[in-house]
Amino acid sequence: MINWLYPKMYLGTTRLLCCALNNLSCIGTLVLSISLAEQNSTMEENIIQHHVVIADVASQSIEAGYIARRWPFRTLEEVSKCESVLFWWIVKPDGEILLADDAAMWQKHVDDRSLGTDKIIVKDSVFYKTGENIKLIVHPLKIEDGKQWTFYMGVSLEPIVAVRNEMILSGVGILVAISFVAFLVSVYFGKSITRPISELTEGARAISQGNLDYEIKVKSEDEIGKLADVFNKMTVDLKKSRAELESYSTNLEKEVGKRTAELEKANKELKNEIIERKKAEERIKKQNIQLKKLNRIKSDFINVTSHELRTPITGIKGYVQMLLKQSLGEISKEQKSALEVVLRNSNRLDHLVQDVLDISQLQSGTMRFTPEPTDVGKMVDEAVEAMQSSADLKKIKINVNIEDNIPDLIIDKECIKKAIIHLVDNAIKFSPDGSIVNIRAKNERDHVLFEVHDFGRGIPKNKEKKVFETFYQVDSGMDRVFGGVGLGLTISQGIVVAHGGKIWVEGTVNEGSTFRFTLPIKPKQDIEGRFEGVDMFRLKNNEQDTENIVFDRKNFRM
Amino acid sequence: MSITIIEKKVCVEYEVEERKKMTKIMIVDDEPDLREMLDLTMKKEGYETEMAEDGSDFLEKINEFQPDIVTLDVMMPGSTTKEILQKLRRKKSNPKIILLTVVRYSNEQKEKVFKMGNVVDYIKKPFELDDLMDAVKKHVQRSL
Numbered sequence: 001m002i003n004w005l006y007p008k009m010y011l012g013t014t015r016l017l018c019c020a021l022n023n024l025s026c027i028g029t030l031v032l033s034i035s036l037a038e039q040n041s042t043m044e045e046n047i048i049q050h051h052v053v054i055a056d057v058a059s060q061s062i063e064a065g066y067i068a069r070r071w072p073f074r075t076l077e078e079v080s081k082c083e084s085v086l087f088w089w090i091v092k093p094d095g096e097i098l099l100a101d102d103a104a105m106w107q108k109h110v111d112d113r114s115l116g117t118d119k120i121i122v123k124d125s126v127f128y129k130t131g132e133n134i135k136l137i138v139h140p141l142k143i144e145d146g147k148q149w150t151f152y153m154g155v156s157l158e159p160i161v162a163v164r165n166e167m168i169l170s171g172v173g174i175l176v177a178i179s180f181v182a183f184l185v186s187v188y189f190g191k192s193i194t195r196p197i198s199e200l201t202e203g204a205r206a207i208s209q210g211n212l213d214y215e216i217k218v219k220s221e222d223e224i225g226k227l228a229d230v231f232n233k234m235t236v237d238l239k240k241s242r243a244e245l246e247s248y249s250t251n252l253e254k255e256v257g258k259r260t261a262e263l264e265k266a267n268k269e270l271k272n273e274i275i276e277r278k279k280a281e282e283r284i285k286k287q288n289i290q291l292k293k294l295n296r297i298k299s300d301f302i303n304v305t306s307h308e309l310r311t312p313i314t315g316i317k318g319y320v321q322m323l324l325k326q327s328l329g330e331i332s333k334e335q336k337s338a339l340e341v342v343l344r345n346s347n348r349l350d351h352l353v354q355d356v357l358d359i360s361q362l363q364s365g366t367m368r369f370t371p372e373p374t375d376v377g378k379m380v381d382e383a384v385e386a387m388q389s390s391a392d393l394k395k396i397k398i399n400v401n402i403e404d405n406i407p408d409l410i411i412d413k414e415c416i417k418k419a420i421i422h423l424v425d426n427a428i429k430f431s432p433d434g435s436i437v438n439i440r441a442k443n444e445r446d447h448v449l450f451e452v453h454d455f456g457r458g459i460p461k462n463k464e465k466k467v468f469e470t471f472y473q474v475d476s477g478m479d480r481v482f483g484g485v486g487l488g489l490t491i492s493q494g495i496v497v498a499h500g501g502k503i504w505v506e507g508t509v510n511e512g513s514t515f516r517f518t519l520p521i522k523p524k525q526d527i528e529g530r531f532e533g534v535d536m537f538r539l540k541n542n543e544q545d546t547e548n549i550v551f552d553r554k555n556f557r558m
Numbered sequence: 559m560s561i562t563i564i565e566k567k568v569c570v571e572y573e574v575e576e577r578k579k580m581t582k583i584m585i586v587d588d589e590p591d592l593r594e595m596l597d598l599t600m601k602k603e604g605y606e607t608e609m610a611e612d613g614s615d616f617l618e619k620i621n622e623f624q625p626d627i628v629t630l631d632v633m634m635p636g637s638t639t640k641e642i643l644q645k646l647r648r649k650k651s652n653p654k655i656i657l658l659t660v661v662r663y664s665n666e667q668k669e670k671v672f673k674m675g676n677v678v679d680y681i682k683k684p685f686e687l688d689d690l691m692d693a694v695k696k697h698v699q700r701s702l
Contacts, residue, residue, distance in 0.1 A: 307633070307660050314684040315591040318599065321687045327602045350684055370665055414662065 017189065021182040028178050032171040040164050044157070047084065048122055048135055051155045054079060055120070055139045059151045062090060066143045071099065079153070086127055086134060086154040091115065093147040114138040116148040127154055196224040203231060212239040299364035306357040310350065317346045355487040358418075362494035369412040369498065376441055376448060377402040379413055383420040384439065387428065394433045398424070401440045406448055409519055411499055416519070419495040422488035423452040423515045430456030430513075447501065447518040455512040464505050468493045492517070499523075570699065575604065581698050584625035584653070586610045588634040596629065599687060600694075613637035617645055625653045627697055629681075629690070632659045643675035654678045654697050658685070 058079050061072035079085055080101045090099040093116055095109045114121050118140050125136035134154045141149035196218040203216035212235055218228035320343045322328050324336065331339070361367035384398050391398050420439070427437045431454045438453040459467060468489050496503045496517045507513025583605045587593040593609050600607045608623045610616035612634050632639045639657065657680040663671060671677050679693050 310660070310684045311589050311592060315589070315595055317684070318592070318595040318687050322595070322599060322602070327599075368662070370662070372665060 015189075017185070021185050025175070025178045025182050029175050032175065036164070036167055036171060039167065040160070043160050043163060047157075047160060048137070048155065051082075051084065051135075051153065052120060052122065052137055052139075054082060054085070055137045055151060055153045058088070058153070059139045059141055062151060063142055066141075076101070084156045084159060086129075086156050087152075088154070089152040090141065091150045091152060093144075093149060110152070112138075112152075115150055116140075117150065118148060125154070127156075133157060192220070193224070196220060196228060200224065200228055200231065203228070203235075207231075207235055207238070212242065295364055299360045299366060302356060302360035303366075306353050306360075309353045313346055313350050313353065317343060317350070320346065352487075355491060358491045359487055359494075362491065362498070367415075367494075367498070369415060371410050371412050373408040374411050374413040374416070375408055376406045379417050380420060380439060380441060383417045383424060386417075386421055387424045390425065390428050391437070394428060394431065396428055396431055396434065397436050399436060399438045401438065403442050405443045406441060407443075407521060409448060409521065410523060411519060412495075415495045416499065419492040419517070420450065420452070422492045423517075426488055426515070427452050427454035427456065430454060432456070443521075444518075446522065447520045449516060449518050451514055451516050453512065453514040458507040458509040458511050459505060459513045460509055464507070467505060468503070489515075580606075581627065582606045582608070582623060582625040583694065584608045584610060584616065584620070584623060584628045586612070586616045586628060586634070587631040587658070588612055589631075596690075599691065603691060603694075605694075613642040613645075616642065617649065620646070620649055620651045620653075624651050627656060627694060628653045629656045629658055629694075632657050640674060643677070646675055652676060656681060656690075656693055656697070658683055658690075 058072075058075055061075040065072040076088065076099075079088055087105070088101050089097045089105060089110065091110050092098050095111060095115055097105050097108050097110060100106055114123070117138055120140070121138040123136050123138070125134055126132065127134050134156055137153045137155060139151040139153070141151050143149045199216055199218050203214055206214035214235065216228040216231050218225050320339050323331060324339050324343065358367070380400055380402055384400055387398070424437060424439065431437060435455045438451070440449075440451040440453070442449045442451075469486075492515075493503050496519070500520045500523050501518040503515070503517035505513055505515045583600050585593055585596045585600065585607060586609075587596065588611055590611070593611070597607050597609050608619060608625065610619050613636050616628070616630070630639065630642070637645075643655070653676065655675060655677045657671065657677060659680055660683045662682055663680065668680075671680065678697055681690050681693055
């Protein structure tokens, strides 16, 4: 019946049924034990009642027999025959057993509180022979007036025990049967629950191991059945999506393969390009090294040549000076003026050699700077003093205007002085006789601005940037008039830029020009780092933008 | 006051002139023309002079001549200035050295140079004769 039922039952119902069965067996046990107890006590009562009647009858027979002086042996025999009666005694008021079913008990004494009672007493006692629990019925005998005789009768409870045992046995049998049935039913229902769960577990394991073809065979309509259905459906979906994924993955792999191939190709091309570039870089490096070497050779050549050139100049100048001092003998006026020409030209040659050396050192980065705190006013005065004789020759007045609030600058005093001298020399060179050259220095917060202003022929706007180029002259035709080879401004520029400043010129044709340069008050770089030399080639390349030449480390050779 | 100063100055000048006659100057230069020009100039100024054409020549002649002042060209073939000055230490003579250099020294280099031997001054080439003579005179005066 259950088998037929269970596929339609939900888990809740099954659980309820199991509970009900269990409860039923419990209730059965309870009812059985209650009814057993009740029956037991009723049976005991009935037996005692029955024996009390027997004792009553026996007592009456004894009373009647005593009066008739004839013991009712027949009745007493009948009493003895009763299965439940174990013994009987007729006890005299003094406790002596006058008569008993067992002759051995005759004339023995009974010590009992119920002796001589006037009403029937039933009490628990033990059988004197076997010690088993019995019911003792004590019945009064009215034989003598004033003296109470007593009839004792021992009643066995054996039959009751036997019956009770039998009943317990049958009850237990029924209980066992019910429990067994309940157990069977529980096992069956338990299995009906666990089997699909195991089935599900197995299925889940199989699916987790990748066997998506596995179908869970649970046909029940309960929750597990539904779960199994969902599981199966999920497996199908999973299978489908896995198939999709696999096809996607295959496509992706193909795509990746394709892309990788493309990438490899591009990579190869890139590598080739890198190799090419490296080769080119290598070539450029070599060329660069070659160039540097050439530049160095050129500088060395110029350095050595300058040195070699200057030594004879020193000799010439020395002897001329000695002659002019007349320490080698007196000289005539004409001789003196001739010697002065020699000395002047020697000086010019000397300066030219010095300029070439300076340019060479600035270009090769070998110019050594010696930075030290410098009083700007003193430095400008020294520069002016050096140029005073040239100015005097043309009767040019040099005005100096240095602001008081200019702090000492950390610069190479000799170099900056040289830069100023070149600017002043330039100004004097292009100023008409008897004019003025103004030199000014101003504190402009983070830098000091120097100005050298002349009233010369000026510089055309389009040539303002070119004047700083090596060997550049605004008007080549004027060279002979003004002298010089056009190195001074380039040197000034190199020195100023190396100090972190900038230099430029403004002017109007025929009205004059103003050269300006700046020097930073607080140099950003370390002093050592600032003066490593400036690459003049780079400066030349910047000719479009000379005005904006601002010092930067790239300009330095490291 | 001013008269006293002038008098003192004249006095010193006189003493310097006197001193010059006793002062020995050695000119060390590999350029013969320059060397001879300097020699002539010094002699005209009243010093006693001797010439050497390089470091080893100088070290050879020094014991005999015992100069007070030496003008030493720093760029000469053979030994370097440093080597010459080191060797000079072992000699008995202890002259004042005035270096004649082509390059301008940085402060650091100056310090180094002045630590070597008895270097008291340096004159940058090309120099004006007057500058050199002033320097020599200064050191004669100082040793007074």
